[in-house]
Amino acid sequence: MIFFVLYVLMPLIMLFPTVTYGQTRTLNIVYTGGVNGELEPCGCSPKTDFGGVARRAGYLAEHRKMLSPYILIDSGNFIDKDTPQGRLKAEAMLKAFSIMKYDAVAFLKMEKEFPYSFFSGLLKKNKIPVISDMPQYKQSISIKREAFAVNVSVNPMNYQKGKLNILLTDKPVSEIKDLKGWDVIILSSGEILEEPLKVNGTIIVSGYPKGERLGILTLQFDSGGEVLESKHKWQALGKDIKEDINVRKALKEYDAGVAGLLKDDSKPLAKMSYLGSSKCGECHQPFVESWKKTRHAGAFSSLERVGKSGDPECIKCHTAGFGEKGGFYNAKKTPMLTNVQCEACHGPGGEHLLDFSKPMQPMAESVCLKCHTKSTSPDFNYPIYLEKVKHK
Ligand code: HEC
Ligand code: HEC
Ligand code: HEC
Ligand code: HEC
CATH class of the missing domain: 1.10.1130.10 (Flavocytochrome C3; Chain A)
Known part of the structure; x- marks a missing residue:
């Protein structure tokens, strides 16, 4: 009996703390932001070998059950500059988002540097719920996840009563901390908030630069749907995480595309x-x-x-x-x-x-x-x- 309590029951209770709360419900907001085109780390040093879309997808696939119910969000600036290699990166990144089934992806400053025509074809191939303040896209989307109704927007005025409101922005903390009506704000400004900021009932978090870590914000709601409590964790994406094979396939296609950029054999060499x-x-x-x-x-x-x-x-x-x-x-x-x-x-x-x-x-x-x-x-x-x- 003691064995059962110690080794079976206790770990179960620790894994599912919500079971003991009865009426409360939890929702995980799993997020990235400000990844800036980092598809994967270069692997130059074990000390900086963190992140990458293949590991991110692998982690999600393996922990789907534990995280559920969850919503998956990117708060923008996920790509690099508009260069030939930058375009290949954008394509691979969108493919990875689609494999991971992102619920909302913001197109902000970096994305706006690419012409709309570049994305329109890619978005037909990859199903991605984009929000943006560019005129071609919606500014907000509604997500239903189990009993939760969530409004995700890039427009600071578009919060909706009766829903969980999440704002995605590339503005710095100093410019958004006084906004009203938002439960959660996710930044892609490049600032690192090691811990969430709590200002007037709003929880502000930031994407981890280069996507080295995955943000997981756990919200606990009372029976009336109000946020009771929040917990935050950074999930490190190290070498120990099993990669998703489909995302790895997309990365291999990217590598082949990139290698093609230098295959112009007719280009005359400059004098040696x-x-x-x-x-x-x-x-x-x-x-x-x-x-x-x-x-x-x-x-x-x-x-x-x-x-x-x-x-x-x-x-x-x-x-x-x-x-x-x-x-x-x-x-x-x-x-x-x-x-x-x-x-x-x-x-x-x-x-x-x-x-x-x-x-x-x-x-x-x-x-x-x-x-x-x-x-x-x-x-x-x-x-x-x-x-x-x-x-x-
Ligand atoms: C800014 C320069 C720089 C760039 C860009 C760079 N590397 Fe490196 N790389 C290094 C240096 C320096 C080391 C050795 C680091 C050390 O041991 O202190 C290294 C080491 C490595 C190693 C050896 C690791 C080991 O321990 O065996 C690999 C593999 C590697 N890089 C792959 C890459 C890949 C792939 C890319 C492109 C995505 C890349 N590097 C881009 C500078 C660079
Ligand atoms: C990682 C950088 C690095 C690389 C690569 C490198 N060297 Fe050097 N080299 C140095 C440094 C530092 C010195 C001065 C200190 C010393 O003598 O080792 C030096 C010194 C020299 C000198 C002597 C200069 C003098 O004052 O007498 C010669 C000749 C030389 N290198 C040739 C080469 C050749 C040939 C190669 C390629 C096969 C090479 N080096 C590769 C860093 C480098
Ligand atoms: C053109 C880029 C470049 C320059 C310049 C350069 N390195 Fe490196 N260095 C590298 C790369 C790349 C590696 C990793 C090689 C690998 O294992 O793939 C490396 C590896 C090393 C290593 C091996 C690291 C280890 O842990 O054993 C040492 C030591 C090193 N470099 C010293 C130097 C020094 C000192 C200089 C300057 C005098 C220098 N390097 C200049 C790119 C460079
Ligand atoms: C045809 C012969 C020859 C070739 C080829 C040659 N060197 Fe030298 N190098 C010399 C001589 C001669 C000196 C000057 C005498 C001395 O100090 O040894 C010298 C001096 C140097 C020095 C020391 C002086 C300084 O300014 O730092 C370095 C470093 C060096 N060479 C690097 C190289 C490198 C790198 C290459 C290949 C790209 C190269 N050399 C090719 C003959 C040569």
């Missing part, structure tokens, strides 16, 4: 100002040997391992001179410039060959920091890291 390490080796062979022992020499195969060797956003730090005149273009056209080569640190060698007395790019910590950023290399420490790559 970058030479590649085998050229340097003709005169500095011992330096090539020591470099080969560093992880820089395997930086491109790290991208190949994760299927990202065609992604300009990754290539720029895992090759030499990408985006610069005469630097890396793609693995086919410029195979000699894959990896973090000599010239990624010393600068292009073209002029060096014409005049050895001309100094190359001076070596300093700032050279490393172009690639070793807070998010890609949180453990970066110049003396310690330098020691590991010094020519010996």
Whole structure:
């Protein structure tokens, strides 16, 4: 009997605290906002390896029962700039939203930078309840979830009596904290509210930047439908979370699309100002040997391992001179410039060959920091890291 209480009953009670309240009901608001085109983390460091739509979808699929009843919301600014790669991201993001069955998605500042025609086709393919203050969309939608009636809007004036009112906005806290009539406001301004703010009966939460964590706001209602209590939690989306295979499929399509951006083989190469390490080796062979022992020499195969060797956003730090005149273009056209080569640190060698007395790019910590950023290399420490790559 004691065994039964300890190991069976107690965990059950802890899992379902609402059972003991009788009349009260709970609703989970599961939300993202301000994801800014981050489809998935780069995986450069385990310390920053959080988030991504495949894990988000995997988490939801696995915890659907535990979360129900819940509504799933994105409060806007989920995409990046309107560039060819930005468009591919937007497409993949919408597909992921549709697989996860978002109940409401706000199109705000970043989304408004794309032409309407770009979205209209995509929204036919992916069923997504969009709200926006752009004239082509509705500003509010009503969601019914079990006994709950929810009004989700982007218009601060559109709250509705008798419903749970949720406002989605990209305005900062300072501009919205005095609004009346809203039970919950979800921000996508980029501000991080580690804990919800409670102002005059309104609960204000923010999306976690880059979607590294999923917000879960649990509202508990009394029998009259008033919010009694709220709890908030950030669900971390780490490597331990099983990915959703359909979202992963969408991401693979995205990777293929992105790799296509650099496949323009007819594009003439700029005059080679970058030479590649085998050229340097003709005169500095011992330096090539020591470099080969560093992880820089395997930086491109790290991208190949994760299927990202065609992604300009990754290539720029895992090759030499990408985006610069005469630097890396793609693995086919410029195979000699894959990896973090000599010239990624010393600068292009073209002029060096014409005049050895001309100094190359001076070596300093700032050279490393172009690639070793807070998010890609949180453990970066110049003396310690330098020691590991010094020519010996
Ligand atoms: C062009 C971008 C770039 C530059 C410039 C750069 N690195 Fe790196 N570095 C990388 C990449 C990418 C990796 C990871 C390679 C891999 O394993 O795929 C890395 C890995 C390393 C590692 C291995 C980390 C470990 O935990 O073992 C060290 C050490 C390092 N870099 C030091 C430096 C130092 C010091 C500088 C400046 C003098 C520098 N790097 C400049 C991109 C760069
Ligand atoms: C701003 C520069 C930068 C960008 C952009 C970048 N990386 Fe990295 N990456 C690094 C650095 C620096 C390291 C080494 C970090 C360390 O060990 O301190 C690294 C390491 C890695 C590793 C090796 C991790 C390991 O421990 O084996 C992988 C894989 C990787 N990056 C993949 C990617 C992918 C995929 C992208 C694009 C989505 C990307 N990187 C974009 C700088 C960058
Ligand atoms: C991660 C950055 C980095 C990369 C990549 C790198 N080096 Fe260096 N290199 C340095 C640093 C830092 C120094 C100065 C400290 C030292 O001697 O190790 C240096 C010094 C040198 C020097 C000596 C300069 C002098 O004052 O005598 C030569 C030559 C050289 N590197 C050639 C190369 C060649 C060739 C490669 C490619 C095979 C290469 N380096 C790759 C960072 C780098
Ligand atoms: C044809 C021979 C030759 C080739 C090829 C060559 N170098 Fe040099 N390099 C020299 C000579 C000669 C010097 C100057 C004498 C010295 O200090 O060793 C020098 C000096 C250097 C220095 C130290 C001086 C400074 O300004 O920092 C670096 C670093 C360096 N080379 C890097 C490279 C890199 C990187 C490449 C490939 C892109 C390269 N070199 C290709 C011959 C060459």
